[in-house]
Amino acid sequence: MRLKEETEYEEEKREESMVVQKYSIGGGLPQPTKAVVVGYALTSKKKKSFLQPKLEFLARNKGILFVAIDPNRPLSEQGPFDIVLHKLSGKEWRQILEDYRKTHPEVTVLDPPDAIQHVYNRQFMLQDVADLNLSDAYGTVGVPRQLVIKKDPSSIPDDVNRAGLKLPLVAKPLVVDGSAKSHELSLAYDQYSLQILEPPLVVQEFVNHGGVLFKVYIVGEAIKVVRRFSLPDVSKRELSTNAGVFRFPRVSCAAASADDADLDPGVAELPPRPLLERLARELRRRLGLRLFNLDMIREHGTRDRYYVIDINYFPGYGKMPGYEHIFTDFLLGLVQSKHKKRVAKPVEEPV
Structure with missing residues (x-):
């Protein structure tokens, strides 16, 4: 089973290495000067329903690159990522993400593991x-x-x-x-x-x-x-x-x-x-x-x-009309918002 997972991961990496990034001109949100790298850790079912060709095509045109995360390797050794998109279960995976959020505050993790757990229990969900x-x-x-x-x-x-x-x-x-x-x-x-x-x-x-x-x-x-x-x-x-x-x-x-x-x-x-x-x-x-x-x-x-x-x-967005445009604009907005906060942060003058 592990060998199969590693083979699928390597195939994904080869596909990503062959991607020719395209940039659209005008319209919508301003395009990034470099690729926005979105690392994803999704179940095979979620990957199939969410990462549809129409989403990946539009994302490449907007300068967004989806990169598969290998859950069997340390997360800090992969990337670098601008955003981590995830929907895997298990206490061990949640801890990996929490540790990663602390050591990589510049990366946006969608969404915080503890917040997600809250809606996984119907006693507290509503x-x-x-x-x-x-x-x-x-x-x-x-x-x-x-x-x-x-x-x-x-x-x-x-x-x-x-x-x-x-x-x-x-x-x-x-x-x-x-x-x-x-x-x-x-x-x-x-x-x-x-x-x-x-x-x-x-x-x-x-x-x-x-x-x-x-x-x-x-x-x-x-x-x-x-x-x-x-x-x-x-x-x-x-x-x-x-x-x-x-x-x-x-x-x-x-x-x-x-x-x-x-x-x-x-x-x-x-x-x-x-x-x-x-x-x-x-x-x-x-x-x-x-x-x-x-x-x-x-x-x-x-x-x-x-x-x-x-x-x-993280529901079945693939069934939402126009989801590829909404989601890619959302990802670009996250990166731009983070960039503006860094630029706006006051710089301490040397004494």
């Missing part, structure tokens, strides 16, 4: 949204009521009753580890059926939302919203006549786009831009992340009551 309690003229943003079950599934019915959660209930794995299973969900029509599930998990009140979910992609200060089909509404009649737990795959990821569907305007209308900008700005600050997305729903029958039901770090 806490910053709840604490924000956003409410203004454009609407309110909250989170569904939820309960964490860490052990003993037989206690779920009593725990749900004590918490006063309303049926139906959505059950999700507590930890998001990047696997398909960690993004599965189950819909329970009665709390007793939840006993068949395996803790640790989070039980969340299901909010009817017209079967449409808004994926709010955030790349630095840029925001892009797309519609996806989601779980259909549950009527009172269905709730009274059905029982049991129904399992679903990763709904928001596998679902087809709803952007071109013939939907009721009250369901299809995107959340107001000012509301999203304020929400994104606050969460960037509170979470300490620049690359994430929100799974957001509007309560069916309302125009301005929204709920965030999930937060994902």
Whole structure:
């Protein structure tokens, strides 16, 4: 396995060595005078979905070079990098990154490992949204009521009753580890059926939302919203006549786009831009992340009551329209911002 990884790494390095850098003239952000080197440490699945040819082509034209990081070699011996882009798991890798951030403050690491860990646990993932309690003229943003079950599934019915959660209930794995299973969900029509599930998990009140979910992609200060089909509404009649737990795959990821569907305007209308900008700005600050997305729903029958039901770090940007332009501009902006800070730093005069 290690030999295969080393072979893939060497092939990537050969490809990068043959890259002929091109520079575009005029338009967009000012082009760098030298290549912006972005080291990436991604799973093979993430590399395939993110580093698409259209992104790499545009990046080269803008003077950005993506270079594979070999996780089996010391990070400090590789590079030099302007930016490190990563989505690998494991305590050892997190420690390598933290050490690298301390010894190479001139390099931007996207994003800090400790901040990422915060959104890998559904017990804490939505806490910053709840604490924000956003409410203004454009609407309110909250989170569904939820309960964490860490052990003993037989206690779920009593725990749900004590918490006063309303049926139906959505059950999700507590930890998001990047696997398909960690993004599965189950819909329970009665709390007793939840006993068949395996803790640790989070039980969340299901909010009817017209079967449409808004994926709010955030790349630095840029925001892009797309519609996806989601779980259909549950009527009172269905709730009274059905029982049991129904399992679903990763709904928001596998679902087809709803952007071109013939939907009721009250369901299809995107959340107001000012509301999203304020929400994104606050969460960037509170979470300490620049690359994430929100799974957001509007309560069916309302125009301005929204709920965030999930937060994902470094999501599938390859499915975001125009992602290659947004992402390359973001990378160039990071480097330029860092350069301006260095230039603006006062120089001490010799005594």
